[in-house]
Every structure is written in C-alpha cells, then in structure tokens.
Amino acid sequence: MAPLEIQDVSLATKEEILLAGISLTIGEGEILALLGPSGAGKTTLLRLVAGLEQPDRGRILFHGQDISGTPPHQRSFGMMFQEYTLFPHRDVAANIAFGLEMQKMERHRRDKRISEVLELVGLHGFDRRTVDSLSGGERQRVALARCLAPRPHLLLLDEPLASLDLQLRERLANEIRAILKRMAITAIFVTHDQSEAFAVADRIAILHEGRLEQCATPEEIYRCPASSVVASFLGFRNLLPPDTDDIQELLAVKDAWPAHIRAAAGNQEAMLLIRPDAATLTGQSPQGPDAIILDGVVERRRFQGRFYQLTIAVKSHRLIFDMPPEPLPPGPGEAITFRLDPAAIALLSS
Amino acid sequence: MRSSPLPLRSIFLLPPLLFLLAFYFHPLLQILLLSNTAEFRGQPLSPAHLLESSVYLRVIWFTFWQAALSTLLTFLLALPGAFIYARYDFRGKKVLRAASTVPFVLPTVVTAAAFRALLGANGLVNTWLMELLSLQHPPIQIEQTVAFFLLAHVFYNYTLVLRIVGEYWSRIDARAGEAAAMLGASPRQIFFRVTLPLLTPAIASSALLVFIFCFTSFGIILLLGGPGQTTIEVEIYRQAVHLFNLPMAASLSLIQILFNFGLMWLYVRIGRKSPLSFFADSFPMRTRPPRRLGEKVFLAANLIVMFLLLATPLLALITASFTDQNGFSTLYYLTLFTNQSGSVFAVPAGQAICNSLFFALATTVLALVLGLSATTALSSPRIPGQALMETLILLPLATSAVTMGFGFIVTLNRPPLDLRDSLALIPLAHSLVAFPFVVRCLLPALRSIPHALREAAAVLGASPGRIWYHVDMPLTARAVAVGAVFAFSVSMGEFGATSFIARPHTPTMPVAIFRFLSRPGDMNFGQAMAMSSILMLVTIIGFLVLEKLTPAKS
Numbered sequence: 001m002a003p004l005e006i007q008d009v010s011l012a013t014k015e016e017i018l019l020a021g022i023s024l025t026i027g028e029g030e031i032l033a034l035l036g037p038s039g040a041g042k043t044t045l046l047r048l049v050a051g052l053e054q055p056d057r058g059r060i061l062f063h064g065q066d067i068s069g070t071p072p073h074q075r076s077f078g079m080m081f082q083e084y085t086l087f088p089h090r091d092v093a094a095n096i097a098f099g100l101e102m103q104k105m106e107r108h109r110r111d112k113r114i115s116e117v118l119e120l121v122g123l124h125g126f127d128r129r130t131v132d133s134l135s136g137g138e139r140q141r142v143a144l145a146r147c148l149a150p151r152p153h154l155l156l157l158d159e160p161l162a163s164l165d166l167q168l169r170e171r172l173a174n175e176i177r178a179i180l181k182r183m184a185i186t187a188i189f190v191t192h193d194q195s196e197a198f199a200v201a202d203r204i205a206i207l208h209e210g211r212l213e214q215c216a217t218p219e220e221i222y223r224c225p226a227s228s229v230v231a232s233f234l235g236f237r238n239l240l241p242p243d244t245d246d247i248q249e250l251l252a253v254k255d256a257w258p259a260h261i262r263a264a265a266g267n268q269e270a271m272l273l274i275r276p277d278a279a280t281l282t283g284q285s286p287q288g289p290d291a292i293i294l295d296g297v298v299e300r301r302r303f304q305g306r307f308y309q310l311t312i313a314v315k316s317h318r319l320i321f322d323m324p325p326e327p328l329p330p331g332p333g334e335a336i337t338f339r340l341d342p343a344a345i346a347l348l349s350s
Numbered sequence: 351m352r353s354s355p356l357p358l359r360s361i362f363l364l365p366p367l368l369f370l371l372a373f374y375f376h377p378l379l380q381i382l383l384l385s386n387t388a389e390f391r392g393q394p395l396s397p398a399h400l401l402e403s404s405v406y407l408r409v410i411w412f413t414f415w416q417a418a419l420s421t422l423l424t425f426l427l428a429l430p431g432a433f434i435y436a437r438y439d440f441r442g443k444k445v446l447r448a449a450s451t452v453p454f455v456l457p458t459v460v461t462a463a464a465f466r467a468l469l470g471a472n473g474l475v476n477t478w479l480m481e482l483l484s485l486q487h488p489p490i491q492i493e494q495t496v497a498f499f500l501l502a503h504v505f506y507n508y509t510l511v512l513r514i515v516g517e518y519w520s521r522i523d524a525r526a527g528e529a530a531a532m533l534g535a536s537p538r539q540i541f542f543r544v545t546l547p548l549l550t551p552a553i554a555s556s557a558l559l560v561f562i563f564c565f566t567s568f569g570i571i572l573l574l575g576g577p578g579q580t581t582i583e584v585e586i587y588r589q590a591v592h593l594f595n596l597p598m599a600a601s602l603s604l605i606q607i608l609f610n611f612g613l614m615w616l617y618v619r620i621g622r623k624s625p626l627s628f629f630a631d632s633f634p635m636r637t638r639p640p641r642r643l644g645e646k647v648f649l650a651a652n653l654i655v656m657f658l659l660l661a662t663p664l665l666a667l668i669t670a671s672f673t674d675q676n677g678f679s680t681l682y683y684l685t686l687f688t689n690q691s692g693s694v695f696a697v698p699a700g701q702a703i704c705n706s707l708f709f710a711l712a713t714t715v716l717a718l719v720l721g722l723s724a725t726t727a728l729s730s731p732r733i734p735g736q737a738l739m740e741t742l743i744l745l746p747l748a749t750s751a752v753t754m755g756f757g758f759i760v761t762l763n764r765p766p767l768d769l770r771d772s773l774a775l776i777p778l779a780h781s782l783v784a785f786p787f788v789v790r791c792l793l794p795a796l797r798s799i800p801h802a803l804r805e806a807a808a809v810l811g812a813s814p815g816r817i818w819y820h821v822d823m824p825l826t827a828r829a830v831a832v833g834a835v836f837a838f839s840v841s842m843g844e845f846g847a848t849s850f851i852a853r854p855h856t857p858t859m860p861v862a863i864f865r866f867l868s869r870p871g872d873m874n875f876g877q878a879m880a881m882s883s884i885l886m887l888v889t890i891i892g893f894l895v896l897e898k899l900t901p902a903k904s
Binding site (some may be wrong): 050052069072073074076077078079081083087088089098099101102103145147150154 | 537
C-alpha cells in the first residue's frame with residue numbers, strides 16, 4: 001500500500017480555482033517534486049497534505065487511512081518552509097529540540113538526537129548558536145534538521161531553497177537528496193525551479209493552474225512532455241502546430257519523420273516539439289537513409305559557454321537549437337544544413 | 351577631497367539649541383535649585399528627605415500603584431482584543447482600525463468630560479436609571495473613586511495595546527505557528543511555547559508605555575479622582591497652585607523628572623529589541639473570518655467590550671451636550687458665546703476657542719521653524735554629535751507636562767525673560783512638546799533622501815539653498831504637513847503645562863473645560879460637554895487629515 005494517496009482533491013476560493021481534481025500516489029521512500037510556476041497550486045496542495053488547509057472535495061489517505069479529520073500536529077509529518085520559520089526566541093539546539101519536546105522525549109535521548117541530526121546536516125557544534133547569527137544556508141540546514149529530528153513519517157518541503165543564491169541552492173539540493181535517501185524518508189518537495197526538481201526528485205508532478213499536467217520520472221518528462229504547457233514550462237521553445245501547410249510539406253518531404261508524427265499531420269489538437277539538443281551539423285555524424293536533414297539560415301548565434309545557441313530560420317519558422325562550440329557553427333546570415341535526431345522530436349497533446 | 355571642519359548647515363542647530371536652553375534646561379535648573387530650599391514644618395527638606403516623609407511616600411506609592419493597576423486592567427481587556435484584531439476578518443474591521451486611533455489622541459480633559467457624561471452623578475446612565483427605577487439618588491456613585499479614573503486610563507490605552515500587540519501578533523503567528531504545528535505542537539502548546547514568547551517584546555514595550563502614560567496622567571486624575579487620590583503630578587499642581595509652596599512643588603518635580611527619565615530610558619532599551627512604533631503597519635496580515643461558534647461568540651464579546659468601553663463615553667458626551675432638562679437643546683452651545691453673569695469667566699467662554707486656535711497656529715509655526723532648522727542640520731552628513739543632539743531634542747517628550755508648566759512659572763517671571771503676562775508663554779510651552787514631534791516626523795523623511803540626489807543637484811549647478819528648496823523640501827512636503835498637524839493637535843489638547851501658565855482672561859479650550867467641570871450646576875456641566883464636543887471634533891478632523899496625509903500602506 002502506498003504511503004500517501006491523494007484522491008481527486010479540489011479547492012477553490014470565491015475568486016479562483018486553486019486545485020482541480022488532483023490525484024497522486026507516492027511510493028515508500030520516494031521523493032516526489034511538485035513543479036510549476038508560481039500560482040500553480042503547489043504550495044496549496046502541500047498545505048492540504050500537511051493539514052494546514054482543508055480540501056473542498058477529495059480525500060488524502062496515509063497508509064490507507066483517511067487523514068482528513070486529523071489536525072496537523074497529530075499527523076507526524078515534517079514540514080520545511082521557504083524561510084524564516086526558525087523560532088527566533090530559541091537557539092539552534094532548542095529549535096531542533098522543539099519537536100522532540102512535543103514527543104515528550106527524555107532529555108538525554110533528546111540531546112543525543114540533536115547532535116545526530118546536526119551531524120547529518122553538517123552543522124556539528126552549532127548547538128548554542130542563535131538564529132540571527134546563522135547565514136541563509138545554515139538556517140535552512142537547521143530547519144531541515146528540525147524537521148528530521150522527530151523522525152517524521154512524511155516530509156514536506158515547501159520551496160526550501162528559494163531564498164538562497166544559485167550556487168548554494170545547487171549544493172544544498174544535492175545534499176538534501178542524499179540525506180533523504182540515507183534516511184529512506186518519503187518526501188514531497190515543492191519547487192518552481194526545474195533543475196532543482198531534476199536534482200532532487202525520483203518523480204516529478206507538474207502543476208499548472210491547479211491541474212496536474214504530468215507525473216513521471218525526470219527523464220520521461222524531459223523526453224516526452226505530456227503537453228505544450230509542460231514543454232513551455234521546461235523552457236522548450238520549438239513548438240510547432242503540425243496542421244500548418246509548410247509543416248505538412250516538411251513532413252511529406254521527409255520520409256524519415258517517425259510514423260506517429262507523420263500520422264499526426266492535420267491533427268488540430270497536437271503540437272510538435274523539437275528539443276533544443278535535437279540538431280547536429282551534418283558534417284559531424286554519419287548520415288543513414290532515415291536521417292532528417294533540414295536547410296535553413298542562421299539568424300543569430302549566441303555563445304553560452306558550454307554551447308552556442310543558434311536561431312535558425314527554416315522556411316517560415318524560427319527554430320532555436322543548442323549546438324556544441326566545436327566545430328564552430330555558421331554565423332548570422334550564413335546557410336546551415338543540419339540533422340535532427342528523431343528521438344528528440346515529440347508529439348504533444350495541446 | 352576638501353573637508354571643512356564644520357559644514358555650513360550646522361549653524362541651523364543654533365535656534366533649536368537656544369530654544370531648549372532657555373525654555374527647557376533653564377527651567378529644569380531652576381527646579382533643581384528651588385528644590386534645595388524646600389522646607390517641611392520649618393525643617394529643610396531635600397528631595398532625599400522627601401522620600402522619608404510618609405505623606406509623600408504615600409503619594410509616590412499611590413502613583414506607582416494606580417499606574418500598575420491601570421496597565422494590568424488595560425491588558426486584561428486589550429489582549430483578547432489584540433488576538434481578534436490579529437487573527438480574524440470581520441465586517442467593520444477597517445472602521446474599527448481607523449476609529450481606534452481616536453481615543454488615543456483625544457485631549458485628557460475631553461476624555462474626563464466624556465466619562466462624567468456617561469457615568470458621573472448627573473451623567474446619562476444615572477439619569478436614565480433614576481427615571482427608569484424612579485430613584486431619588488443616582489444609583490452609580492463612581493465619581494471621585496479610583497475606579498473612575500482607572501476606567502478612563504483603560505479607555506485611553508486600550509487601543510494602544512490593541513494596535514501595538516495586535517499588529518505584532520499578526521506578523522509573527524502564521525508561519526511560526528504552522529512550523530510548530532508540523533512539529534507536533536497543539537494549538538495550546540503553540541500559544542504558550544511559541545506565540546507568547548514571541549509576543550513578549552511587544553507586550554513588554556507596550557506595557558511600559560501604558561505605565562508611563564498612567565504614571566504621568568494628570569488631567570484625568572484631577573478631574574475624575576477624589577481628594578485623597580493624589581499622584582505626583584497632581585500633588586505638584588496642588589502644592590504650586592493651591593498652597594503656593596513652590597519649593598515643595600520643585601522637590602516633587604525633581605522626583606517626577608527622575609522617575610520619568612528612568613522609565614523612558616527603560617522604554618528605549620526595550621524598544622531596541624522590538625523596533626515597533628504605534629503607527630507602523632507595513633506587514634501583511636494573514637486573517638480569516640471566524641468559523642466555529644466559539645470563535646464567533648469570542649469575537650462578538652470583544653466587539654461589545656470595545657463598543658462599551660470606547661464608543662459609549664464619546665456618544666454620551668455628544669448626547670449630554672445637546673440635552674438639558676427639557677430634552678434636545680442647543681442651549682449649552684449658544685451660551686458658550688454670550689457673556690453670562692455668574693459665569694466662571696470674565697469673557698464669553700467661546701473666546702477660549704479663538705484663543706486655542708491662535709495658540710495652536712502660533713505653536714505650529716514655531717515648532718515647524720525649530721523643527722525644520724534642527725532637521726536641516728541633523729540630516730546632513732559630517733556634523734558631529736548628531737546622536738547627542740537628537741537625544742537632547744527628544745528629551746522634552748520624556749518630561750511630564752506638569753513639571754514643564756511648573757518650570758515655566760518659576761523661571762519666566764523675571765528678567766531677562768519676564769513673560770508672565772505675555773501671550774507667547776503658551777505657544778512656547780506647547781512648542782516644547784510639539785517641536786520634538788515635528789523632528790520625529792521630518793528626520794526619517796529627510797534621511798531617506800539619497801545624498802546622491804543632492805550631489806546631482808549640486809553638479810547641475812544648484813547652490814546649497816536651492817538644493818534645500820528644490821530637493822529636500824518637495825520630497826518631505828508630506829512629512830512637514832504631518833508634523834504641522836501633529837503640532838496643531840498637541841497644542842489644541844495640551845492641558846498639563848497650560849493649567850499652570852494660562853492667564854484667567856485667556857483660557858484655552860482644555861482649561862475652560864476644566865473650569866466648567868470643577869464647578870457645580872447643570873449649566874457649567876452642559877457647557878463643559880458642549881466645549882468638549884467641539885474640541886473632540888477639532889481633534890478628530892486633525893486626525894482624519896493625518897490619515898489622509900500618511901500614504902496608505904498595502
């Protein structure tokens with residue numbers, strides 16, 4: 001039995017729908033990321049699981065038990081907030097002790113547990129530090145230690161890294177995943193940052209305007225975004241409606257297009273996605289008979305460090321690709337012939 | 351870079367410094383000297399000896415005791431109010447928010463008059479009860495009891511606690527409480543282990559503020575208390591005005607000044623830990639409507655308390671001002687403007703309105719000139735001793751009005767500053783209180799102007815004077831206006847100092863109200879009500895202007 005089942009949960013205010021019929025299942029020891037732009041309903045869903053809000057409709061089951069009537073403090077879930085929820089009137093150790101005091105743990109076991117979790121988050125010896133004396137990264141480590149100390153049955157993390165700078169965010173994301181995996185803890189991790197979600201999660205659920213767009217592993221989501229909403233949220237920009245004449249022409253000319261994509265020609269609902277890593281210069285790879293070769297003119301070439309970003313006009317369309325810096329791709333105004341990897345082309349429902 | 355030893359702007363410190371020297375430190379020094387000549391039954395009596403005399407020990411004890419009790423009562427009523435203010439959305443909350451500043455800014459004599467109108471011997475409640483139950487005597491005998499002025503103190507300070515603690519509460523509770531809940535704390539545990547400890551600075555600082563206000567309360571106790579209930583302030587007044595024992599009054603003033611400074615020092619120290627001010631409310635609240643029946647009942651009970659405590663005295667005041675033996679009447683208003691035989695004044699009482707307006711305008715001008723002068727110097731960088739100057743300027747706010755009024759009459763009665771019969775005396779005294787307020791309004795506004803703006807203007811060819819006129823002034827116009835309204839309102843309502851220095855033929859409105867209320871008879875009472883209603887109206891208008899001038903914070 002899955003530890004957590006969210007069944008058809010909905011919530012609305014007078015003005016707007018916050019969540020519309022969300023169903024999700026999380027496996028034992030799994031880390032699920034809730035990903036979406038701000039206002040998508042991620043935090044609301046997390047607060048429903050925590051018991052800090054009540055759904056209008058639907059149920060939340062924990063190990064098969066409906067927990068709708070259980071107040072948050074009796075759920076034994078841990079929750080880590082975005083920022084500033086350390087208690088300013090308690091020092092580091094006393095913050096971590098709070099949850100243990102609520103469990104009425106004896107003093108010496110409590111002290112032992114506090115040093116264990118401090119060790120775990122890499123803050124050995126920080127016990128007596130005050131909250132104001134900590135840096136942003138240290139605060140979030142203490143917040144994590146505080147959630148972990150009472151051994152929660154489920155850990156909820158609400159944008160825990162959003163207030164930190166980029167470098168620290170990347171490092172802490174990896175550390176959090178390592179710690180959660182070591183403790184084999186089931187967790188839901190809310191974020192609006194896809195690279196953070198990719199770094200931390202086993203599976204990612206993408207929310208948009210209160211709806212669940214897709215729930216799959218990071219690889220599946222990247223390879224096959226379920227909708228154009230997901231694709232544009234992941235930053236994919238080559239989205240083409242396949243029913244326009246020249247796309248049909250493209251499809252017709254090139255026998256090499258995958259069959260399912262050719263079949264979609266004329267489908268009003270579908271969208272064609274060409275991922276930015278799909279293109280390679282024709283000189284680089286051997287060309288089989290099924291290769292898709294396109295001709296175009298480079299409009300713009302931008303150096304991005306690890307790759308060049310090329311804007312290429314192909315017939316009336318403008319496609320954007322990332323290409324390796326070696327060999328140097330053609331510059332603005334020059335003609336380009338490139339090969340598309342069929343595996344990097346996907347058909348999306350709109 | 352060339353750096354001149356003293357920037358030109360520092361000469362602007364001179365006028366406010368001279369003003370403080372002449373009208374604050376000089377009187378203070380006189381009080382100190384005079385207190386050394388105090389005698390008691392022919393024996394020399396220094397302030398130290400005063401503390402050994404049982405009579406005065408009792409006065410001091412009573413002052414502390416009533417202030418502590420007032421503070422306690424205020425918190426008992428206001429803490430639940432602060433909770434609903436912080437937690438719930440309800441209809442009329444915006445009105446309550448705006449109206450809740452009214453009691454705090456009302457002149458003390460108006461508050462005293464309002465409580466007499468509601469619960470006094472010939473107040474509304476007693477009149478109605480006598481009619482209803484056909485009684486011969488008023489059933490509620492609260493006049494001249496401690497309970498009466500304690501009630502007025504609670505009225506005064508309730509909204510202060512409501513705002514300070516309520517705003518603070520609404521800022522801390524939501525997420526810290528949720529974090530605690532997720533760690534397994536029940537609502538009760540959240541309150542005692544998280545909310546209350548976090549509220550402590552706000553509670554401590556507002557409690558001390560309430561204590562200070564009640565400790566220096568003068569008009570309320572003078573008008574509502576009985577003969578036995580003498581605080582230090584009232585005793586200074588009694589010794590100076592009734593018994594004309596100036597050395598004794600000076601000794602008591604010295605004691606009062608020491609207590610005031612001590613309390614203020616404590617308040618500033620506590621305030622550093624919680625940077626809060628009564629008018630600061632820039633943080634969003636997480637509120638919701640009450641859901642359960644218990645919550646609704648709790649909310650309703652609190653709103654009823656607020657209505658009874660805060661609204662009924664003011665409604666009673668207006669009602670009483672329009673009611674004589676025959677029902678509705680404008681008699682009391684009309685008689686204010688005619689010269690009556692047997693009246694307590696030689697001139698029509700309505701003259702007091704003109705006097706007050708004149709004094710208030712003069713105070714506003716003087717306080718603005720001094721305030722602008724001081725802040726022009728204090729806001730420019732590279733002037734040494736700014737922190738010290740700021741403290742000096744704010745010192746009058748930490749001094750009780752009665753000691754300042756007393757200081758004036760013992761100092762400004764002989765050359766070189768013989769102002770005994772001068773009309774300038776009252777605006778000078780009022781400016782002493784109003785001018786620090788103006789500085790407090792202006793200084794933050796001036797300091798928030800990036801110095802680069804002035805440098806940009808200078809590079810574009812503006813002289814220092816034109817920079818001040820074209821950069822500083824337009825950007826602080828709103829703060830100047832707020833300071834002006836403050837100065838005006840302070841002057842209109844000031845009673846403590848004015849009661850010492852007002853001449854018989856030029857009373858201010860608060861002094862007139864005090865004289866009416868100190869005399870028996872329906873006519874005097876009714877006229878006190880009418881005059882108080884007018885003063886209340888002026889104060890409220892002033893405050894509405896202030897609310898308009900203060901930018902709405904989202």
